[in-house]
Amino acid sequence: MTEATTSAQTLKPARLLADSPPRFPNESAAYRSARNDLLAEEIELRRHIERVAVQRRALPPGGVVSEDYRFDGEAGPVTLSGLFGAHDTLVTYNWMFGPQRARPCPMCTSLLSAYDGEMPDILQRVAFVVIGRAPIEKLVAFKQERGWRHLRLVSSGGNTFNRDYAAEDPAGDDNPAFNVFTRAADGTVRHFWAEEMGPSTADPGQDPRGAPDVMPIWTVLDMTPGGRGSDWYPKLEYPAPPG
Missing domain, CATH: 1.20.5 (Single alpha-helices involved in coiled-coils or other helix-helix interfaces)
Known part of the structure; x- marks a missing residue:
């Protein structure tokens, strides 16, 4: 059972x-x-x-990761196994910020901005790394512009990680992707889980989304009368409010 x-x-x-x-003031039957x-x-x-x-x-044990991918990190080169640190679980997020982009994906950025605030808590349980294909200098420059303090960034521009675990075409558009990896006591790294809900699994009239939805902004808006709407998405920046 x-x-x-x-x-x-x-x-x-x-x-x-x-x-x-509970009951609230003046609510009707x-x-x-x-x-x-x-x-x-x-x-x-x-x-x-x-x-x-x-x-x-x-889930049964996932596939063994046969290559210890080498990334460019903020402090120098680092391998996939090295990204675990003291943890046995590593969560990776593929940020849609490839070398062909002048600016990153606003949706990814909205998500990561929320996670930056949660990161001190998340890192108590697991390792978490944000992976983009743009050069590390470009990733870090935007991190500083955005004011992120806790997200760890690495560049996968020199390896095939994104292609292998985010189904990306090296010459095409970036894909967002969550992946979870585990490291055994003997050092064996396995793939545990990936978010596999995307355009092919989306219901009519809805944007692709996972379940639960990983975007905090949508969780909040789903509790409002207007919901998510159909003509609004996060932006990288907004005009200053009047007055």
Whole structure:
């Protein structure tokens, strides 16, 4: 019996949990009824997310990484195995900032700006590295412009990491990609998981996204009446507010 199955048998029905929420000033009975229905679905969604996380953690060992890729880091050359530091788990994000780009992808930049603030906490559990194909000097210059303090950047311009783990064409556009690697006690590095939801798995009328969505901005906007909208995306910079 799996962990997910055992937990599901001991949980209270979401509908029961949803019937004792707080009340807010001047809400109508119709609002509360609809909100309770939604709350039950939110509880079920949380449970589904946890079931998926359990299933992810139970994956069999992934493929052995046969090449100890060499990157250009902010302090000099570094290998993939060296990026783990003291951790046994390494998370990598492929930043859409290749040598053909004058400026990086705004969506990637929005994501990484949020992660920069979380990085001191994330690094307590795992190693995390941002990988771009542009020269390291170009990556670092934008890091300084953006005011990032905690993100570690490396350039993969001299190896095939992006092609091997982000399905990038070396002469074409960049792809965003999350990958997770593990390092065993004997030093063996394996690929554990990659975000594989993209354009081919997107539902009609929706941008490609993972589940859960890794973009904090969309998580916040999904809680608002206007939602994500269909005609707005993050930008690298905005006009100064009037006055």
